[in-house]
Amino acid sequence: MMSIKMKSGVLKRMRNLLKSSLFWILILSLAVLTACTNSDSNTNDEKSNEDKPGTDETAGKVSIEFWHAMSGTGQESLDAIVEGFNESQDKYEVKAEFQGTYEESLTKLRSVGGTKDAPAITQVFEVGTKYMIDSGYIEPVQSFIDKDNFDLSTLEQNILNYYKVDGELYSMPFNSSTPVMIYNKTAFEKAGLDPEKAPETFSEVIATAEKLKTDDMFGFSMLTYGWFFEQLVATQGGLYVNEDNGRSGDATEALFNGPEGLNVFNFLDTMNKAGTFGNFGTNWDDIRAAFASQKVAMYMDSSAGVAGAIANAPFDVGVAYIPYADEVQRNGVVIGGASLWMSKGIAENEQEAAWEFMKYMTTPEVQAKWHLDTGYFAINPKAYDEENVKEKWAEFPQFKVTVEQLQDTVPGIATQGALISVFPESRQQIVTALEDLYQGADPQEVLDQAAEGTNRAMEIANKTKK
Amino acid sequence: MNTHVKPGIWRRTGNARTAFLYLLPSVILFSVFVFYPMFRTIYLSFFLTNQNGEAALHVGFENFAYLLESSAFLNSMKATVLFVLYTVPIGIIIALFFALLANEKLKGIGFFRTVYSSTMGISVAASSVIWLFLFHPSVGVFNRVLSVLNFPQIQWLLDPEWALISVSISTIWMNTGFSFLILLGGLQNIDEHLYESSRIDGAGYFYRLRRITIPMLSPTLFFIITISLINAFQSFGQIDILTKGGPSQSTNLIVYSIYREAFINYQFGTASAQAVILFIIILIVTILQFKFGERKVHYQ
Numbered sequence: 001m002m003s004i005k006m007k008s009g010v011l012k013r014m015r016n017l018l019k020s021s022l023f024w025i026l027i028l029s030l031a032v033l034t035a036c037t038n039s040d041s042n043t044n045d046e047k048s049n050e051d052k053p054g055t056d057e058t059a060g061k062v063s064i065e066f067w068h069a070m071s072g073t074g075q076e077s078l079d080a081i082v083e084g085f086n087e088s089q090d091k092y093e094v095k096a097e098f099q100g101t102y103e104e105s106l107t108k109l110r111s112v113g114g115t116k117d118a119p120a121i122t123q124v125f126e127v128g129t130k131y132m133i134d135s136g137y138i139e140p141v142q143s144f145i146d147k148d149n150f151d152l153s154t155l156e157q158n159i160l161n162y163y164k165v166d167g168e169l170y171s172m173p174f175n176s177s178t179p180v181m182i183y184n185k186t187a188f189e190k191a192g193l194d195p196e197k198a199p200e201t202f203s204e205v206i207a208t209a210e211k212l213k214t215d216d217m218f219g220f221s222m223l224t225y226g227w228f229f230e231q232l233v234a235t236q237g238g239l240y241v242n243e244d245n246g247r248s249g250d251a252t253e254a255l256f257n258g259p260e261g262l263n264v265f266n267f268l269d270t271m272n273k274a275g276t277f278g279n280f281g282t283n284w285d286d287i288r289a290a291f292a293s294q295k296v297a298m299y300m301d302s303s304a305g306v307a308g309a310i311a312n313a314p315f316d317v318g319v320a321y322i323p324y325a326d327e328v329q330r331n332g333v334v335i336g337g338a339s340l341w342m343s344k345g346i347a348e349n350e351q352e353a354a355w356e357f358m359k360y361m362t363t364p365e366v367q368a369k370w371h372l373d374t375g376y377f378a379i380n381p382k383a384y385d386e387e388n389v390k391e392k393w394a395e396f397p398q399f400k401v402t403v404e405q406l407q408d409t410v411p412g413i414a415t416q417g418a419l420i421s422v423f424p425e426s427r428q429q430i431v432t433a434l435e436d437l438y439q440g441a442d443p444q445e446v447l448d449q450a451a452e453g454t455n456r457a458m459e460i461a462n463k464t465k466k
Numbered sequence: 467m468n469t470h471v472k473p474g475i476w477r478r479t480g481n482a483r484t485a486f487l488y489l490l491p492s493v494i495l496f497s498v499f500v501f502y503p504m505f506r507t508i509y510l511s512f513f514l515t516n517q518n519g520e521a522a523l524h525v526g527f528e529n530f531a532y533l534l535e536s537s538a539f540l541n542s543m544k545a546t547v548l549f550v551l552y553t554v555p556i557g558i559i560i561a562l563f564f565a566l567l568a569n570e571k572l573k574g575i576g577f578f579r580t581v582y583s584s585t586m587g588i589s590v591a592a593s594s595v596i597w598l599f600l601f602h603p604s605v606g607v608f609n610r611v612l613s614v615l616n617f618p619q620i621q622w623l624l625d626p627e628w629a630l631i632s633v634s635i636s637t638i639w640m641n642t643g644f645s646f647l648i649l650l651g652g653l654q655n656i657d658e659h660l661y662e663s664s665r666i667d668g669a670g671y672f673y674r675l676r677r678i679t680i681p682m683l684s685p686t687l688f689f690i691i692t693i694s695l696i697n698a699f700q701s702f703g704q705i706d707i708l709t710k711g712g713p714s715q716s717t718n719l720i721v722y723s724i725y726r727e728a729f730i731n732y733q734f735g736t737a738s739a740q741a742v743i744l745f746i747i748i749l750i751v752t753i754l755q756f757k758f759g760e761r762k763v764h765y766q
Contacts, residue, residue, distance in 0.1 A: 281624045295604040425731040435714040464522035
């Protein structure tokens with residue numbers, strides 16, 4: 001009897017212990033569970049302010065977060081600019097945080113957008129513009145421009161054109177680039193061509209590529225990336241989608257499979273079939289390495305890649321405007337890159353801090369530094385009058401070409417750039433179309449497939465829009 | 467003590483309740499991290515999502531119907547099956563070969579055991595970057611070697627005919643270390659006496675391999691085949707870094723296609739539908755494997 005009693009006592013105690021530890025496990029799991037659900041809900045207003053920046057009582061400074069997607073030299077330069085801002089005044093403090101690629105940081109923003117936890121400023125790529133406007137997460141910078149009587153005419157008009165929607169500026173342009181054609185001057189000389197005169201039209205490029213082609217070197221190449229295709233369509237005055245490139249309403253139909261798009265595909269197809277086109281894939285580094293190691297004589301790059309191309313090439317590098325179809329006028333280029341967006345739903349003084357920082361970013365000194373460090377455009381043209389920029393331009397006149405190409409651009413719907421929320425998907429369709437083209441598929445057929453895919457994506461986006 | 471009253475339901479289920487309490491921690495963790503996401507995925511697969519990834523429009527089985535008709539998705543399925551066929555058998559045969567070599571008792575065999583299993587210590591991302599350099603079209607080692615030997619250059623990752631093979635080669639390399647380690651462990655567990663007695667009976671090396679080693683290793687082999695199959699179906703990192711699904715969709719395996727649909731195109735509905743289909747495929751393959759493969763497994 002005794003032993004049984006003892007046993008049951010032990011059992012009881014054990015059960016109590018078990019119960020209590022289970023109780024704790026339960027509490028813990030519940031905590032985990034609520035934490036998980038909290039992070040995806042957007043109505044998370046009651047969360048305490050301790051772990052997030054805001055008004056810092058002790059220092060009396062307003063501290064805000066700035067999410068960006070700049071790595072490498074861009075990040076170094078950006079960190080230096082942010083530090084400069086923090087030291088220039090004592091009211092605000094900006095914390096720059098690298099959040100991965102443009103796609104990655106946008107994905108992260110989606111989980112906190114519109115709440116107090118959202119960063120005050122986020123850098124979003126140009127094709128995310130429509131998505132950001134539709135998202136409802138953001139405060140248009142236009143409201144601060146109006147309040148502050150900020151003079152927009154000091155900024156580059158061609159860049160503003162892209163980001164202005166219905167005459168309103170939603171985000172502050174920041175890092176902007178355009179495509180250029182970069183070529184190997186030494187190879188031009190060897191082939192008996194004038195290295196100062198780059199081919200301008202599609203047929204000239206085709207003929208030049210033919211002459212430049214050797215056993216080790218292709219004549220022309222283009223990164224398999226939708227952006228370049230968009231640009232080659234726009235420079236012919238072609239539209240990407242209907243509804244005035246999506247600027248007068250929600251686009252419903254892709255137009256890039258029209259004659260302008262077909263011109264581009266035929267242009268690439270001709271060279272590919274003649275064996276003068278080198279396919280170096282979808283990776284920026286690969287095509288740049290191919291150019292530097294003289295595997296290709298002419299290629300399309302971003303203006304932000306000019307500095308690297310000059311530095312890495314053991315030969316003379318030329319920079320030219322992007323080619324256009326023979327039968328049309330050159331329209332110029334569409335701005336690429338990214339802009340800075342201000343969050344909605346954060347404290348007012350944080351928005352003010354964000355606005356002050358944005359204004360600081362547009363000053364000529366900052367823009368001159370940014371332009372020289374990275375090769376992105378200065379969004380404030382006065383930056384080009386800065387002494388250090390003039391010096392660099394004298395040394396590398398190639399930089400000037402990129403700016404001139406932008407300033408020569410004819411303003412219009414085509415060069416304003418398309419505005420659709422499903423751009424990443426559409427670009428993917430173009431990549432597939434290009435890859436199929438290089439495998440010998442029919443240009444019109446692959447373009448039509450890409451257009452069909454884009455149409456479906458736009459249809460879903462319009463159907464599910466709030 | 468000696469009461470003959472029938473114990474109440476509370477008392478009769480005592481064991482079950484205790485068992486449940488013991489299971490509770492894992493039940494909760496699984497629910498949070500496995501079951502909830504799974505049911506959420508199934509739920510989302512019947513919807514079209516808006517730009518914020520919230521379910522917006524109920525479409526029933528439309529996502530599935532669209533996928534089964536879409537040539538891109540069928541191509542993804544085909545690429546996935548090919549990828550599994552390329553990587554799993556070859557990877558296991560190579561790992562088995564190395565494991566048999568490394569199981570010999572020789573001086574300094576520890577060094578080789580370390581080397582053969584070393585790929586396990588490298589992350590998928592790091593090794594993919596290494597392979598990216600090896601495959602590089604203009605400065606890569608492979609093309610350099612080919613040109614020295616006067617062979618035509620191969621566009622490893624850019625030619626749709628080659629890209630899947632190239633990715634498979636790097637995947638085999640990455641997975642060999644793990645398979646090797648598991649198989650070597652299995653080999654070490656085989657009772658030495660079996661070999662001794664067979665040697666006394668005059669059995670040759672290959673006879674012993676066929677009649678002792680493989681049957682005794684079969685539980686381990688079965689385990690590694692199952693794990694490798696599931697891993698191969700779920701390969702993602704190397705695709706993302708080496709090819710991003712290209713060229714011409716030739717390496718757009720289902721998991722990568724799900725990622726792209728969800729996190730680049732923000733179409734969580736179709737992405738979830740793909741995930742459900744992948745789940746069903748893996749389920750069927752695993753069931754088939756247990757049904758037919760396990761018969762050949764010899765448990766001690």
